[in-house]
Amino acid sequence: MKDSPLTIAGKTFTSRFMLGTGKFKNKSDVEKSIGASGAEIVTVALRRIDVERHEENILQYIPEGITLLTNTSGARNSQEAVRIARLARESGCGNWVKIEVINDSKYLLPDNNETVKATEILSAEGFIVLPYMFPDLYAARALVEAGAAAVMPLGSLIGSNQGLKAKEFIRILIDEIDEVPIIVDAGIGAPSQSAEAMEMGADACLVNTAVANAEDPAGLAEAFSLAIRSGRLAYLSKIPAAQEAAEPSSPLTNFLYEHDLSS
Amino acid sequence: MISLPEIKDILNNNDPAFLEGLARKSRTLTQQYFGRAVSLYAPLYLSNYCSSHCTYCGFQSKNRIARVRLTPEQMQSEMKAVAETGIESILLLTGESYEATPLSYLKEASTIAKQYFSSISMEVHPMGTEEYRELFLSGVDGITVYQETYDRGRYKEVHLSGKKSDYDYRRDTPQRAARAGMRHISLGVLLGLSDTVGDLLALYGHLRWMEKHFPGVEYSLSFPRLRKIKGRAFAICNVSDLDFIKILCLTRILFPRVGLNLSTRETSALRGHALELGITRISAGSNTSVGGYHLKSAGEQEPQFDIEDQRSVEEIVEYLKSKDFDPVLTDWRRIENSV
Incomplete structure (x- = not known):
C-alpha cells in the first residue's frame, strides 16, 4: 500500500520513525x-x-542526509530556549529545532505556556520549530498559531516507557489539529505502543529511551520502525470499529431474503 | 512515596538478599533515567584561606598550612591545564573566607573559567540571594553546599567558629542559590560526622522541600565519607562500604532522576561498582590542592583531603568506555544567564 510522505515545513520524509540520541x-x-x-x-x-x-562529537555519528533536529534540553523558560536555538544555528546545527522547555526536574513535564512563547519568537526568526508539549488542545492551537511546523505531544513521562497514558488527549489533537503533523514524543516504551499511536492517526513517533536501553538498540530501532509503518498502514486502511458483541461473518437472517419460505 | 520510618528500617536492614534487591532496583532506575551516560567533572581549588574552624577539614583556620590564593594569571594556567585534559564541567572551590575570596574574586574566577569550561559550579562560602544572582549572571550555573550534618548538636561540636558555625544560615543556602536562578544545586552530608540514619532522613527531607519549592533546579546529591588528610585521620568514618552502597541504592530509589556524585575520595574499585548501581556523575583526574594541577609540585601541596582514585581523565574515559558507559564531558552549552 502506498503512503503519502510525511511533510514537515515543506520537506518530505519516507520514514515516520524519529530517533532521540x-x-x-x-x-x-x-x-x-x-x-x-x-x-x-x-x-x-x-x-x-x-x-x-x-x-x-555525536554529529560525526549521524549520517549525511539525516535531518538534524537540535533540542533545547536544559531550557527552563522561553528565553533560554530561544538562546539555545540561536546558539545551535550559529554552531552550524541548522534551523530545525525541537523546543523543550522544562521547569520541573522531577517529572520533566513541558511548560506549554513558555513553549508557545519560544515557538512564536523562533518561528518569526525563520526556525522550523517542533515543540514538545503536554497534550492540551488550547496549547496545541496556540502553537499552530505561533508558527509551529508540527506539535509533539508526550505519550507519557519522558523516559518512563509507560506508553500512551495521554492517549485520549492525543486523540483530541489528532482530531482537531490538521494544519501540521502530530508527532507523539516521550514515554513510548515498546513498538506495540508506537503502532497504537499510529493506528489512532498520529503522523509520526519519536523514540529514545527504549531504543537506547535495549540490549540490541539497532534491533529495537528497526522493530519500532516496522511497528510505526504497520500502524500507519492500519490507519490508512480504516480499521473496522470494535463491537461490543460478536458479529458472525455469515449473518443469521440471510435466509429470509434468499429463499421463498412459503412453499 | 516511601515514608521516613520505612527509610529507617531499610537502612537498618543488613540482610544480603534484601540488599541485592535494593541494588537491582537502583540499577534498573538508573539505567532507565540516565542510560549509560556518566558525566565527568573536575574540582579546582582557588584558595585555601578559611575563617571557619571545622574540626574535620584540612583547610580549617587553625591548621598551620601554607595559605595560597590563585592570582588571575595563576587561575588561567590552572584552568588551562584542566581544560587540556578534556574536562568541560568545572567545580571551583575555596575555603570559607569572606575576606580572602570575596564575591568580586569569585566573579573574576568565573569570568576566566568561562573561557575554558562550558559549565561552572562553585563550592564556596554561603552567600545571600543577591550575591548568588551576581555570580549566576557572571556565568556560574551551579552551587554545591553540603550541610555536613543535620544534627544540630553535632554541627555545633565540629563547627567551632566562623560563619559556618551558623547552622540555619547554612541550611537555607540552597534556597537562596535557587532563588537567584542557579541551574544546579548539589546537597550532601559528610558521612561519619554524626548518626548516618538521622542525617540521611534530614537530607532527603531537605531535598524534597527544595524540589517542591524550586522544581526547575537540577539537583544532585553527594555522600562524601570522611577522609584522612596527608595520612592523618581527623575523625573516624564508621560508614562501611556495605552501608555506603546501601545509601546510594536507597537514594536512587527515592529520587530516580536526581544526579548522584562520587568523588575521587573513593577507591577506583568502589567507584566502578557504584557506577553500575546508581552513580551518574564522577570527578576525574582530581587534585584537591590550590595550584595542584600545574603550579605546584606534589611535595609542595596542601590537599583538602587525600584522594584515592589517582587515574587521569583519559584513563577514566577509557575505563568507562570499556565498561559500556558513555563518558559525558560536554553536558551544557553556555548561554547568557539572565534573571
Whole structure:
C-alpha cells in the first residue's frame, strides 16, 4: 500500500520513525540504530554537542542526509530556549529545532505556556520549530498559531516507557489539529505502543529511551520502525470499529431474503 | 512515596538478599533515567584561606598550612591545564573566607573559567540571594553546599567558629542559590560526622522541600565519607562500604532522576561498582590542592583531603568506555544567564 510522505515545513520524509540520541552506551549504537530503522529525522541535545573539540562529537555519528533536529534540553523558560536555538544555528546545527522547555526536574513535564512563547519568537526568526508539549488542545492551537511546523505531544513521562497514558488527549489533537503533523514524543516504551499511536492517526513517533536501553538498540530501532509503518498502514486502511458483541461473518437472517419460505 | 520510618528500617536492614534487591532496583532506575551516560567533572581549588574552624577539614583556620590564593594569571594556567585534559564541567572551590575570596574574586574566577569550561559550579562560602544572582549572571550555573550534618548538636561540636558555625544560615543556602536562578544545586552530608540514619532522613527531607519549592533546579546529591588528610585521620568514618552502597541504592530509589556524585575520595574499585548501581556523575583526574594541577609540585601541596582514585581523565574515559558507559564531558552549552 502506498503512503503519502510525511511533510514537515515543506520537506518530505519516507520514514515516520524519529530517533532521540540520549542515554546510548556508545555513539556507534546511535549510528547503527539510524541505519537499521531508516530514521530520517534525529534529535540531539545542543548541550551534548561538542563543536569545539570534535573528539567523539555525536554529529560525526549521524549520517549525511539525516535531518538534524537540535533540542533545547536544559531550557527552563522561553528565553533560554530561544538562546539555545540561536546558539545551535550559529554552531552550524541548522534551523530545525525541537523546543523543550522544562521547569520541573522531577517529572520533566513541558511548560506549554513558555513553549508557545519560544515557538512564536523562533518561528518569526525563520526556525522550523517542533515543540514538545503536554497534550492540551488550547496549547496545541496556540502553537499552530505561533508558527509551529508540527506539535509533539508526550505519550507519557519522558523516559518512563509507560506508553500512551495521554492517549485520549492525543486523540483530541489528532482530531482537531490538521494544519501540521502530530508527532507523539516521550514515554513510548515498546513498538506495540508506537503502532497504537499510529493506528489512532498520529503522523509520526519519536523514540529514545527504549531504543537506547535495549540490549540490541539497532534491533529495537528497526522493530519500532516496522511497528510505526504497520500502524500507519492500519490507519490508512480504516480499521473496522470494535463491537461490543460478536458479529458472525455469515449473518443469521440471510435466509429470509434468499429463499421463498412459503412453499 | 516511601515514608521516613520505612527509610529507617531499610537502612537498618543488613540482610544480603534484601540488599541485592535494593541494588537491582537502583540499577534498573538508573539505567532507565540516565542510560549509560556518566558525566565527568573536575574540582579546582582557588584558595585555601578559611575563617571557619571545622574540626574535620584540612583547610580549617587553625591548621598551620601554607595559605595560597590563585592570582588571575595563576587561575588561567590552572584552568588551562584542566581544560587540556578534556574536562568541560568545572567545580571551583575555596575555603570559607569572606575576606580572602570575596564575591568580586569569585566573579573574576568565573569570568576566566568561562573561557575554558562550558559549565561552572562553585563550592564556596554561603552567600545571600543577591550575591548568588551576581555570580549566576557572571556565568556560574551551579552551587554545591553540603550541610555536613543535620544534627544540630553535632554541627555545633565540629563547627567551632566562623560563619559556618551558623547552622540555619547554612541550611537555607540552597534556597537562596535557587532563588537567584542557579541551574544546579548539589546537597550532601559528610558521612561519619554524626548518626548516618538521622542525617540521611534530614537530607532527603531537605531535598524534597527544595524540589517542591524550586522544581526547575537540577539537583544532585553527594555522600562524601570522611577522609584522612596527608595520612592523618581527623575523625573516624564508621560508614562501611556495605552501608555506603546501601545509601546510594536507597537514594536512587527515592529520587530516580536526581544526579548522584562520587568523588575521587573513593577507591577506583568502589567507584566502578557504584557506577553500575546508581552513580551518574564522577570527578576525574582530581587534585584537591590550590595550584595542584600545574603550579605546584606534589611535595609542595596542601590537599583538602587525600584522594584515592589517582587515574587521569583519559584513563577514566577509557575505563568507562570499556565498561559500556558513555563518558559525558560536554553536558551544557553556555548561554547568557539572565534573571
